[in-house]
Every structure is written in C-alpha cells, then in structure tokens.
Amino acid sequence: MKIKDNYMTMSITDRRTIVVSDVHGNINLFKDLLLSVGYTEDDRLIILGDIIDKGPNSIELVEFVGELLENEHVHMLLGNCDCIFDELEEDYLYNYMQRRHTLVHEALDKLGKTLDDYESQSDMAKDVRKHFSHIHDIVRDLPLMIETEDFIFVHAGLDQHDYMNTSRYNALNMPYFYNATHDAEKMVVVGHFPTCNYVEDGLMNNNIKINEASCIIDIDGGNQVKYSGQLNALIIEYTDDEYILKTLAADDYKRQVVIQDFEVSYQEPHTFTYPHFEIEVFDGDEYFTRAKHIHTGIDFMVKTEFIKEIEDGYRLKDDYTDYFMDVSIGEEVAIIDDSYLGYTLIMKDGITGWVPEEVL
Secondary structure, three states: OEHHHOEEEOOOOOOOEEEEOOOOOOHHHHHHHHHHOOOOOOOEEEEOOOOOOOOOOHHHHHHHHHHHOOOOOEEEOOOHHHHHHHOOOOOOHHHHHHHOOOHHHHHHHHHOOOHHHOOOHHHHHHHHHHHOHHHHHHHOOOOOEEEOOOEEEEOOOOOOOOHHHOEHHHHHHOOOHHHOOOOOOOEEEEOOOOHHHOOEOOEEEOOOEEEOOOOEEEOOOEOOOOOOOEEEEEEEEEEOOEEEEEEEEEOOOOEEEOOOOEOOOOOOOOEEOOOOOEEEEEEEOOOEEEEEEOOOOOEEEEEHHHEEEEOOEEEEOOOEEOOEOOEOOOOEEEEEEOOOOOEEEEEEOOEEEEEEHHHO
C-alpha cells in the first residue's frame, strides 16, 4: 500500500487546528494537554498516530480517542505502534514485550492471563483480537496522510520525490525525516522521531522543531520514549491570509522551586542521543569523568554514574547532555532525576540540563 491508496484532503483555514502526536498510552497527559490548549469541539484536532504502546493506558486512550473521533473535526492518522493488532503473531513480539509496556500487557491483564496460559502465540493473538475487537476497529483503517491547502500531515515522513507514492512502511517508520528533503511544496508535519534526536546548539531540546528551509516540522517531544520527554501540541491558526503557528507542551514531572541562583559564565554544551552511545573513558572522580564520544570524537565530561561498562568498553546508559542550566531563585523547574551524586537533572522550557543539588 502507498499513501495515495489511503489519505484524506481537507481545508484547515476555517478554524483553529491542534496537532498532537505520539501520545503512547499516556491518557492523563493527553487530557492535560488538551486542557492547556483550551481544546473545544469547535477546534480541529489532528493526531499523527502512535497512541498505542510504551505508556501505561493504551486501551483506555484508544477508547477515549474513539469517542473524540465521533466529532467530524477530529482526525487521526495511523502510526507504526498502532499496528499492534497486525503484529500479534510476529516473531519479535515477545522480545519486544520484555523491553516495552504494550497494549498486549494491558489486554492480558484485563483477561486475567499471562503468555504462559497460551499453548501458542497464535492462540494469544486470537484471544486478544476476539476480546478487544472494539479497540482494533478504531485503529484498523486509519489514513496514512492528511493533505490541506498548505500542509501535509503524516506520522513519520515522505519519500523525497513523488510523495504520493511513499510506501506505507516509510510513511509509518521513516527515521530522521527532519534532516531530509522533499518536493511536496507544502509544510510537512510529522511525529515518530523525537525532536531531541536532532541536536541543535548542543542542547537536549524536546520542543517542537520547525525547519523553514526544508518545510518540515517535527512535533514528537519524546513522551514515554525519552526520560525527559514531553507531549507537544502544534497550534495552527489562519488569520488575515496567513498562518500563525504556536506551540505548547505538557509533562508530568514533579516541580521544585529554585532556592539559589546558579549561572555558568561560559560553556559549549554537547548532547549525544540514540543510537550513538559508545565512549572512551579517561580519568575522573565520583562526580564526573573525562570521556570521548566515539561517533563524533568529541571530548566531554560525563556524570560518572551515567557510564555503563560493556564487554568491549564503555557506553552512555542513555541519551546524555553535559549542559549546565542557568536558574534563578523562585523559578519552578521539572525534576527529571535527583538520584545523582551532587547534581540534579532538570528540565526548563523543554530543555534538559544539570544543576548542583544545593540550588533546589
């Protein structure tokens, strides 16, 4: 199947349009985000797919989105994670379930069963499809793309040329599309690949990224995928013959008020993200260790607890930033991780960085 076989066209100039992507079972945060943007039934809501898996409440979220879809101004595209019902018999599923929370976990929990209760994976698949057909029906025939006067919405990306012939697989799975090019002559809005993977100015930034030159917007804030991820909303309004774009984000981290100013006079921050985690380790102490990032050759200081020893060397245990955040007394910041010796990982305005523990 190609995009041309399953897409929609519509106008978005008649009302405010809210675009969200990659909710990943996080129904509470999704509702918080809709509340924050002041969503009403008069708005147009476009969900770019991936409401299923990774987060805690996929089934409940699909049911909620199904109710929203009864409104003619609400639309949802298919994402790769929404294809779970087509993948229940795939060889990789059980291994994947050991690494990620899935709709299958929730379905089995509601059925009071475990994988061991089934003689075969095929039996499990039949049971899940039988009892959760109402969930399957909501995501079964979702379109791959929405095209408007000046925008194209798709989950992951488009082929560089002849975008209507983009395969279903590429539309749902294309990585690094924000760094790609296309000839659609419209602004293409995608999710799928978290924006913090596109490192700019050395920062771990989960906010929406807009590339005017290549006409691409990525709105995936890494919710339920990145340890400092957030859920982003792109708001499109058409006024006086021009589009006005606004952004808003929601997260569910605990907040803490800064009690001491902290400012770094000069730094050149670095951020290293999936999949390039290999490092060479040199001298250090219990706080920080001098290291070299193998893929880029960059020398940097890494929080010592962030180093993972592997069979043939060392790697970062996850995405890493060495950025130290400037904060002021009275500011409220999101606490990402306060378990590190002497320093706390925080997020402010969608950007992740370190502060000394005594400033909080």
